[in-house]
Amino acid sequence: MAVIAFVLMGAAVAVTRATRANLIDRVDEQLMASIGRARGAAADVIDGRRQRNVGLSSLYTVVVRRNGNARVIEAPDVEDPTVPELTADEVLDASENDRGPFTVDGVASDGSAAESGFRVLVRPTPRGDAVMVAEPLAEVEASMSRLMLAEIIVTGSILAVLALVGWWVVRLGIRPVKQMAAAASAIGSGDLSHRVPEATPGTEVGDLGVALNKMLEQIETAFGTQRRSEERLRQFVADASHELRTPVATVRGYSELYRTGGLSDPARLDDAMRRSEQEAIRMGALVDDLLLLARLDQGRPLAAGPVRLDVIAHDAVLDACARQPDRTIHLEARHPVPVLGDEGRLRQVVTNLVANSLVHTPPETSVWLRVAARGDTATIAVHDDGPGVPPDVAAKVFERFYRADPMRARSRGGSGLGLSIVQAIVTAHGGRVGIESHPGCGTTFTVSLPLADTFTA
Structure with missing residues (x-):
């Protein structure tokens, strides 16, 4: 704003000076046009052929003789006339120097300084006298005052x-x-959901708003992820405590019963020891599963070596048939399917998936285990033609400690961590696992892993 004001003031000063110079030039032109007539009038007045002319013209014409006498030839008809502040000698000197138009101050009739001056032109006469023509600058000053007011x-x-x-x-x-x-x-x-209203696109403020909103979205997402992780951790700790409470309470109960003499009968003592051992084994398995999940959550590297999934699948089918010889279990693995990974953990993946199908389906249900290579991906599919599960159950089967049928799973020794471990191991190997199930149509678990180059096992 200060720069603009300075520029406007500079322009106003330049216009004022140019206008004043233009008006002065016009006055000078008028003086130059009048000087010839004034010289003729001066000769007539000196010779007595005419008298002083008092008229409507604003020109002030004076002739100064060589002896210093001055006579007014023409003067404006005003009540309070002003005259140029010049002496006879100054007029004669100006005529001798052939000086161009110049500006002098004005003097009022009472001897005081006038508000405006005169523009004066002096020329010599053939007789050696001097003729002065003066034009008052009152109109010029008035015009300049109006101009400056307009500029202001x-x-x-x-x-x-x-x-x-x-x-x-x-x-x-x-x-x-x-x-x-x-x-x-x-x-x-x-309030992490608050966002900055959109500003004009393409502007600095608009771009800043877009960047800020993106940052807020990332912050909200990060906080949401952290909150969900904390909730899962709290739920995990609560579930783990609940799962461990039962075997601990069982072992403690039998111990107190033994201490108080309630197991004096050898048969009852053997039964108590058997149950305590079962619960201790169950508790140990649960602790092992929890430790495995904790290590996988921490991102600890797994052993990486050549593994053939078709061999693992073959062994898993043999083990399952040994445990449940009445079950129909099919294996489809026609070609070697190599991957790089931890053989022990991958065997655990296949074993858990097969065991899950055997445990949660009726005895007459058939199970298929298929291993194949498709493009650069190795797949393991475990399918059963059992009753299937509802979509809401299928969406939760990989959650830790989740049981579709808690009572039956507990009675069969399940901890609700089998499929969670499968997902964690597969993810640690850079793969993914999914479920497809519909009530009455069976269930299929599919594991996808990066296929390795062919190797000899």
């Missing part, structure tokens, strides 16, 4: 309009910044 008004108006426009623009520019500050305050209060 126009400049002030322009500055006022620019100030108003600048205030409006600044307000528009600051509004998004204030909105960002409000958003930051809301976020600081805990």
Whole structure:
């Protein structure tokens, strides 16, 4: 704004000077046009052929003789005339120097300084006298006063309009910044869903708003992920405590019963020891599963070596047939399917999936285990033609300690961690596992792993 004001003031000064110079040039032209007539009139007055002329002209004409006497030839008809502040000697000197038009001050009739001066032109006569023609600059000064007043008004108006426009623009520019500050305050209060309103695209403020909203989305996502992780951890600890409470309570109960003499009968003592051992084994298996999940969650590297999934599948089928010889279990593995990974953990994946199908389906249900290579992916599919599970159950089967039928799973020794371990191991190998199941149509678990180059096992 200061620069604009300085430019406007400079322009006003330049216009004022140019206008004044133009008006002075016009007065000078008028003086040059009048000097010839004034020289003729001066000769007539000196010779007595005419008298002083008092008329409507604004010109002031005086002839100065060589002896210093001065006679007014022409003067404007005004009540309070002013005259140029020049002496006879100064007029004679100007005529001798052939000086061009120049400006002098004016003197009022009472001897005081006039408000405006005169523009004067002096020329010699053939007789050696001097003729002075003077034009008052009152009109020039009045015009300049009006011009400067107009410049002040126009400049002030322009500055006022620019100030108003600048205030409006600044307000528009600051509004998004204030909105960002409000958003930051809301976020600081805990409202991570708050967003900055969209500003004009392509502007610095608009780009800043977009970047800020993206950052807020990432922060909200990160906090949401952290919150869900904490909730899962709390649920995991609660479930683990619940699962461990039963075997611990069983062992403790039998111990107290033995201490109080309630197991004096050898048969009852043997039964108590057997049950305590079973619960201890179950508790140990649960602790082992929890430790495995903890290691996998920490991202600890697994052993990496050549593994053939077709061989693992073949062994898993043999083991399952040995445990349940009445079951129908089919194996489809026509070609070697090599991968790189931890053989022990991959065997655990296949064993858990097959065991899950055997445990959660009726005895007459058939199970298929298929191993194949498709493109650069190795797949393991475990399918059963059992009753299937509802979609809401299928969406939760990989959650830790989840049981579709808690009572039956517990009675068969299940901890609810088998499929969670499968998912964790597969993820650690860079693969993925999924389930497809519909009530009455059976269930299929599919594991996908990166296929390795062919090797000799």
